[in-house]
Amino acid sequence: MKQYLLTEDQISFIDMVKDFFAKEVLPIRAEYDEKEEVPMEVIKKAMDMGLHILDIPEEYGGAGLDFLTYVMLVEEMCKVDDAFTSILNAGSIACKVVELGGTEEQKNMFYRKVVEGAFVGMCITEADAGSDVSAIAATAVRDGGEYVIDGTKLFVSNGSLADHYIVFASTDKSKGSRGISAFIVDADLPGVSRGKRESKLGCHAGDTCAVTFDHVRVPAGNLLGKENEGFKLTMQTLDRGRVKVAAMAVGLAQGALDYAVSYAKERVQFGQPICRLQGVQFMLADMEAAVETARQMVYHAAALIDSGMPCSRAASIAKLTASDNCMKVCTDAVQILGGYGLCREYPVERFFRNAKTYQIVEGTNQIQRMVIGRDLCR
Known part of the structure; x- marks a missing residue:
């Protein structure tokens, strides 16, 4: 099937990834699942190969793969270990949000950090906002040249590893889902705290935790897209x-x-x-x-x-x-x-x-x- 769908270069890339996972991930997958720890040394090796930036556009330093090639690579990785794969790719959707809503300045800044190895967490889910995203209770209130963000997000993939978060919060409660906005939030800002890593049924090596934002001030320039267009x-x-x-x-x-x-x-x-x-x-x-x-x-x-x-x-x-x-x-x-x-x-x-x-x-x-x-x- 691959030979029919992909070019020789793409097939070679997939084979290279398969070889890396067979040599580096297969021997350790059971150990880190048992310990419920992130295998950071091997994650860093994968990042050195660019496996965390597969679908980031080339003009911003990524591999710029088309989505079909990307999901084929994800499939190959998960044949060996899906928890390891999730750590590498947890930020892909967050990066897409930046691509769709960000200014050129935001894209250049954000993608540069990701390409250099920064982890990103996507903060949407809350205690009362799972399948119903419109029920988000976290708020972002404009205060001069800043927004003040309050709320707790649950099940954040790479939550305790993240250097940056994409946070969805309500900027206008009266508008429901039409009053949600998205922000880039640095993990080291005052008021950002992380809960303990969740002990889950599966994907033990994967990193998942709650993240709380307590009066976290972010520059208004960290708003992605227009206000109230986060949903x-x-x-x-x-x-x-x-x-x-x-x-x-x-x-x-x-x-x-x-x-x-x-x-x-x-x-x-x-x-x-x-x-x-x-x-x-x-x-x-x-x-x-x-x-x-x-x-x-x-x-x-x-x-x-x-x-x-x-x-x-x-x-x-x-x-x-x-x-x-x-x-x-x-x-x-x-x-x-x-x-x-x-x-x-x-x-x-x-x-x-x-x-x-x-x-x-x-x-x-x-x-x-x-x-x-x-x-x-x-």
């Missing part, structure tokens, strides 16, 4: 975020399938490898069909994004299909390994725990069904 910026980036998450789910599912196939070829029962048993073959066949179906949905949605065509329905279909299929594939991978599938010594146990993540983040799958259904019934 519009989130909507413009949602499709990319959902397709990226779908690509991560495809990669994770492929990793689980690959391991299950390898195990089934070696595990002997009833005098033969279990891969020769029709019941196991049927399971593996269903897993392969599920992964490939999801992959095609992801590639289709990514191609639509690259073309500039409407893609919200396709993005939701990709995210829904990929994450649901990932959960099923990882569950079946555990089943094929039997008792060993429950042991942390085997990677499918971790794949299974991580898989649940993708049915929730970037809009739950119930929200995706709402998006698809409403689009059909317009």
Whole structure:
């Protein structure tokens, strides 16, 4: 499939990334999952290769990859470890917000820092504003040449690592979602504090925490776009975020399938490898069909994004299909390994725990069904 879709240079780039993950990430993934720590030394090596700036435009120092190539790379990374991949790519949507809403001065300043290795956190979710972004309670009040930001954001990816945040806060409560604005906020400003790292079901090595803004003063020049147009910026980036998450789910599912196939070829029962048993073959066949179906949905949605065509329905279909299929594939991978599938010594146990993540983040799958259904019934 890659040979059909990509140029030789793109294929070479993907192979280089695969080689890096096989040599540097594969040997440590279980250790850092167990310790629930970020493998910073290897993260820095990946950053030196530019794996954190794949979709930042070339004119600002990034790789400038088209979105289809980007999601293929994300998929390849997640075949090895999706937690590591999430650390590298958590700032991609925040960078897109800056690209869409930022001035040239803001873009040059922000992207330069990211290219040099700064971490970025996206601050949207709150205690009462999860799927309903319009319920954001954080506020940003204009005070002369500054805005004063108050509020607490939850589940911020790379929250405790971030050097900068993209913060969404209400600048006009009376307007609901039409009164939300977006700001660049430096993590070292007075009043910014981070909660403890969340201990999660899956993606243990990934960094997630709450971030509180207590009377944090930011220059008015840190406003992205116009005042009260922050919600519009989130909507413009949602499709990319959902397709990226779908690509991560495809990669994770492929990793689980690959391991299950390898195990089934070696595990002997009833005098033969279990891969020769029709019941196991049927399971593996269903897993392969599920992964490939999801992959095609992801590639289709990514191609639509690259073309500039409407893609919200396709993005939701990709995210829904990929994450649901990932959960099923990882569950079946555990089943094929039997008792060993429950042991942390085997990677499918971790794949299974991580898989649940993708049915929730970037809009739950119930929200995706709402998006698809409403689009059909317009």
